Amino acid sequence: MAGLATSFVPLLAVMSGHADQLAVRQASAEKMEASLTALLGVPKMAWIGQESAKFGQEMAKNGPDMDGKVGEKEAQSPTAPETAKDASNSSIIEPSAPLGPLEMDPDGLTADEALIDGRRRPGVQKQLPDPVTQNNPGAVNAPPPEAFPTDEFPVPDRWRIMQSLCPAKGGDQSIYTLFGALRNNCHSTLNPYNQNVLKGDKPIPADKKPGFLKGDDWFFVANLISDTVVEPRSFPIPVGVQTTERPNSIDVFGRSGSEVYAQTFITGFALIKGSTAYKPPDVEYRLTLATQVNHVNVPERRVLFVEPSKASHRTDWFVGVQEAFFDYHIRNTSARYDFDSFRIGIQPMQADFRGFLFQDNQLGFRLFGTRDNNRVQYNLGAFVQLEKDTNSGLNDITQTPRESYIFFANLYRQDMPFVGLTSQFSLTYNMNREKSDVEIDDNGFPVRPALLGDLRGRAYDVVYPGYAFDGRIGRINLTGQVYGAFGEDRNSFFTSEPAKIHAYFGALEASYDVDFLRFRASGLFASGDGNPYNNIEAGFDAIFENPIFAGADTSYWIRQTIPFAGGGRVISINGRNGILNSLRSSKEQGQSNFNNPGTILAGLGVDADLTPTFRLSGNANHLWFHKTESLEALRVEGSIPRDIGWDLSMAAIYRPKATQNMVFRLSGAALIPGKGFKDLFDQTDKRDFHYSILLNAILAF
Amino acid sequence: MPAYVQRVRSFLGDPNALTGTVAFADRSGGNLSRPYFPDGEIGRPPGPLSVAQSSQFSPFAVGLQLDLVVPNIGAHLEYVRSSGASADTPQRCTQMPAIGGTGGQVRLANGIQIFPGSVPIYRGNQLIGGIGVSGDGIDQDDMASFLGLHNAGVRLGSIGNAPKAIRADNVVVDLGNASVRLRYVNCPFAPFLDTNDQNVCEGL
Numbered sequence: 030m031a032g033l034a035t036s037f038v039p040l041l042a043v044m045s046g047h048a049d050q051l052a053v054r055q056a057s058a059e060k061m062e063a064s065l066t067a068l069l070g071v072p073k074m075a076w077i078g079q080e081s082a083k084f085g086q087e088m089a090k091n092g093p094d095m096d097g098k099v100g101e102k103e104a105q106s107p108t109a110p111e112t113a114k115d116a117s118n119s120s121i122i123e124p125s126a127p128l129g130p131l132e133m134d135p136d137g138l139t140a141d142e143a144l145i146d147g148r149r150r151p152g153v154q155k156q157l158p159d160p161v162t163q164n165n166p167g168a169v170n171a172p173p174p175e176a177f178p179t180d181e182f183p184v185p186d187r188w189r190i191m192q193s194l195c196p197a198k199g200g201d202q203s204i205y206t207l208f209g210a211l212r213n214n215c216h217s218t219l220n221p222y223n224q225n226v227l228k229g230d231k232p233i234p235a236d237k238k239p240g241f242l243k244g245d246d247w248f249f250v251a252n253l254i255s256d257t258v259v260e261p262r263s264f265p266i267p268v269g270v271q272t273t274e275r276p277n278s279i280d281v282f283g284r285s286g287s288e289v290y291a292q293t294f295i296t297g298f299a300l301i302k303g304s305t306a307y308k309p310p311d312v313e314y315r316l317t318l319a320t321q322v323n324h325v326n327v328p329e330r331r332v333l334f335v336e337p338s339k340a341s342h343r344t345d346w347f348v349g350v351q352e353a354f355f356d357y358h359i360r361n362t363s364a365r366y367d368f369d370s371f372r373i374g375i376q377p378m379q380a381d382f383r384g385f386l387f388q389d390n391q392l393g394f395r396l397f398g399t400r401d402n403n404r405v406q407y408n409l410g411a412f413v414q415l416e417k418d419t420n421s422g423l424n425d426i427t428q429t430p431r432e433s434y435i436f437f438a439n440l441y442r443q444d445m446p447f448v449g450l451t452s453q454f455s456l457t458y459n460m461n462r463e464k465s466d467v468e469i470d471d472n473g474f475p476v477r478p479a480l481l482g483d484l485r486g487r488a489y490d491v492v493y494p495g496y497a498f499d500g501r502i503g504r505i506n507l508t509g510q511v512y513g514a515f516g517e518d519r520n521s522f523f524t525s526e527p528a529k530i531h532a533y534f535g536a537l538e539a540s541y542d543v544d545f546l547r548f549r550a551s552g553l554f555a556s557g558d559g560n561p562y563n564n565i566e567a568g569f570d571a572i573f574e575n576p577i578f579a580g581a582d583t584s585y586w587i588r589q590t591i592p593f594a595g596g597g598r599v600i601s602i603n604g605r606n607g608i609l610n611s612l613r614s615s616k617e618q619g620q621s622n623f624n625n626p627g628t629i630l631a632g633l634g635v636d637a638d639l640t641p642t643f644r645l646s647g648n649a650n651h652l653w654f655h656k657t658e659s660l661e662a663l664r665v666e667g668s669i670p671r672d673i674g675w676d677l678s679m680a681a682i683y684r685p686k687a688t689q690n691m692v693f694r695l696s697g698a699a700l701i702p703g704k705g706f707k708d709l710f711d712q713t714d715k716r717d718f719h720y721s722i723l724l725n726a727i728l729a730f
Numbered sequence: 731m732p733a734y735v736q737r738v739r740s741f742l743g744d745p746n747a748l749t750g751t752v753a754f755a756d757r758s759g760g761n762l763s764r765p766y767f768p769d770g771e772i773g774r775p776p777g778p779l780s781v782a783q784s785s786q787f788s789p790f791a792v793g794l795q796l797d798l799v800v801p802n803i804g805a806h807l808e809y810v811r812s813s814g815a816s817a818d819t820p821q822r823c824t825q826m827p828a829i830g831g832t833g834g835q836v837r838l839a840n841g842i843q844i845f846p847g848s849v850p851i852y853r854g855n856q857l858i859g860g861i862g863v864s865g866d867g868i869d870q871d872d873m874a875s876f877l878g879l880h881n882a883g884v885r886l887g888s889i890g891n892a893p894k895a896i897r898a899d900n901v902v903v904d905l906g907n908a909s910v911r912l913r914y915v916n917c918p919f920a921p922f923l924d925t926n927d928q929n930v931c932e933g934l
Binding site for chain 2: 711
């Protein structure tokens with residue numbers, strides 16, 4: 030959006046019948062035009078940039094949280110036009126500033142030290158030009174500010190300068206004929222892309238600010254997100270033991286198709302004290318509630334409830350506290366706003382780039398910050414796991430938190446070892462003390478201890494050293510992760526004895542862009558346990574995985590849960606939105622289990638950005654168990670092949686406004702069972718594959 | 731015993747129950763013999779072949795299963811205790827009356843147990859006997875009986891399992907706020923060695 034060319038202004042004015050006022054207005058018009066162009070043009074540019082950055086949304090990275098929500102749309106104000114036009118025709122003496130200091134020998138200068146003409150940096154003072162002096166004999170001085178009635182300049186702060194120019198609704202709209210671009214700034218506040226005091230674009234007005242908020246620059250941010258899920262899917266389901274839904278259900282496996290409908294409203298409120306886009310907020314209070322109504326319909330009894338008499342469909346709702354924290358900016362450590370902050374309360378935490386180990390909103394304390402101009406980022410944290418509501422997976426703060434504690438430290442370093450690649454070193458310790466804990470979930474199924482093996486409660490200590498990288502080498506985009514899991518399980522459910530934990534994990538995804546296509550190759554390995562009855566548990570399990578990998582929840586194996594019928598009661602091969610075959614009772618409420626068969630994945634995928642608003646993705650993954658001895662021991666079967674099968678999926682993502690405010694996604698996945706899966710499971714439907722269809726609509730205001 | 735018959739009829743809401751129109755497998759009878767119906771769900775009524783009230787249930791009071799044999803066991807205990815002064819039990823376990831014209835044969839001479847593992851044998855729609863298997867898990871026992879009978883029927887061509895339409899899993903008990911279907915048999919997962927066969931009883 031460029032401002033109107035100055036030469037158009039008289040023409041427009043004449044056309045709209047304002048020629049008589051032209052002489053009066055022209056002078057001030059040109060002045061305002063210049064500053065309008067500058068002020069409006071730059072935010073628009075920044076806004077576009079922000080959108081295009083979001084288009085790569087699937088790669089959720091997590092460095093120390095720099096959510097500079099305040100001012101995301103506030104671009105740094107541009108340098109004011111250097112030559113202000115003067116209407117009074119008074120002569121201005123512009124001494125020609127010597128350009129000497131700028132014409133330096135570039136040799137021996139780092140990029141930081143180089144002073145580019147027109148660029149300013151904090152803490153670096155260029156030699157200033159001589160002051161402009163006016164030589165205008167006999168002229169009348171400009172009136173002092175006190176000469177103006179204060180009610181004529183109702184501009185409370187710099188965030189409101191633009192809107193203060195907007196004409197009153199129904200009032201004189203003639204200003205638009207002069208400044209057409211002003212319309213872009215005078216829209217309804219119902220549009221989330223317009224400046225809105227309820228969305229943190231402008232600070233709370235001084236006269237409406239509650240007394241307990243000291244100082245200026247307090248922002249209030251309200252969010253509302255609607256997330257709708259319609260999900261027909263199929264997976265092997267055993268028939269009820271005590272009773273069945275239909276007659277002639279005389280074998281283990283029944284029908285497999287089921288549907289989930291879930292509507293979630295996420296409402297967030299935040300109070301932030303901050304000032305500009307580049308300075309992290311000083312103080313932030315945030316509360317985010319998620320309200321979910323869900324309905325599930327399955328074909329068999331005793332899947333949704335422990336009581337066999339209950340129906341095979343269920344409607345439930347829950348309000349979970351997903352964020353409730355206080356964030357305090359302790360100090361800045363450099364002129365580049367490197368900082369130390371802490372955050373206490375229920376907050377999002379992600380242990381690595383792709384959510385392989387821990388990605389959840391949990392209760393804890395986190396000290397975080399940056400160094401070296403944001404090229405080093407660190408996190409130190411201590412978390413306690415909140416109990417989850419069973420059917421929504423949301424945090425239930427009415428229950429006592431679990432005796433599972435997570436301590437972690439990690440360090441991100443940009444451009445290491447190569448330019449464009451960020452490395453992360455992490456150490457995560459999960460201390461679980463749930464040995465004497467008995468937890469029954471909301472549907473009546475025991476989840477701790479898991480109904481597997483000797484059924485005894487257990488505690489464990491696991492340390493996960495990790496190294497990860499994310500970025501690119503040349504034109505190849507790369508993400509990689511290595512974890513080890515070392516520690517002790519106080520009671521292996523196979524031996525009823527303590528066992529050492531020695532497990533490993535590795536994942537690598539590479540992608541290459543060709544025009545609008547991105548080709549991806551993914552590989553993942555999580556070690557399995559090959560000898561269940563020894564004193565080493567070699568199966569890798571995470572704390573709370575949410576992997577964004579190999580198609581994420583578009584893929585069948587990541588999205589769906591496979592009940593381990595016949596091997597354990599209320600045990601799943603893998604978790605929902607999880608990739609590891611961990612034989613847990615529940616990803617949300619169960620304990621980690623290191624007696625598991627492990628996971629191997631190899632896959633190819635392609636993302637096609639057909640238009641800025643429409644993306645098609647396809648994935649073909651093949652999955653295997655690493656070692657099936659633990660499955661054989663639990664199933665009391667002699668031989669279970671490792672091959673799980675092919676996981677083929679497609680997704681279409683439509684963003685009608687090319688923003689994240691409206692995102693519609695339709696995905697379909699099929700699991701074509703391999704020998705191992707066929708050996709373990711069956712179904713009564715006349716269909717030799719399983720499917721997962723996901724219709725997801727996200728509307729954000 | 732007539733009291734149990736009446737309880738079953740009231741429980742099923744069918745005055746003509748137990749007159750040979752429904753094929754009960756051992757698993758079906760077991761469903762009706764537990765202290766709660768359906769089994770394990772506290773707050774539900776006792777099965778009609780169990781004790782009259784769930785709270786009366788104990789290993790020494792399980793309903794029909796023990797009621798059938800307790801008089802005979804008691805008679806023998808008294809016989810032993812009194813060193814033969816008291817009369818011993820007849821050489822059977824129950825006091826069921828003899829079937830007329832059979833020379834003294836009685837039904838259920840050895841009592842019953844409620845573990846799954848047996849199915850009735852039919853010739854067409856005619857009940858002609860039963861087969862019971864024990865030795866492995868209950869699902870395996872079910873399969874040995876059910877699938878064995880099925881395969882025998884395939885070989886012999888004259889006998890077989892009960893027609894699907896009269897099996898006990900067509901019986902739905904109305905519990906007021908829930909309806910619970912009886913089971914017939916339940917074959918096990920991964921039943922055979924060295925194959926990946928599953929659901930081998932399905933559709934039979």
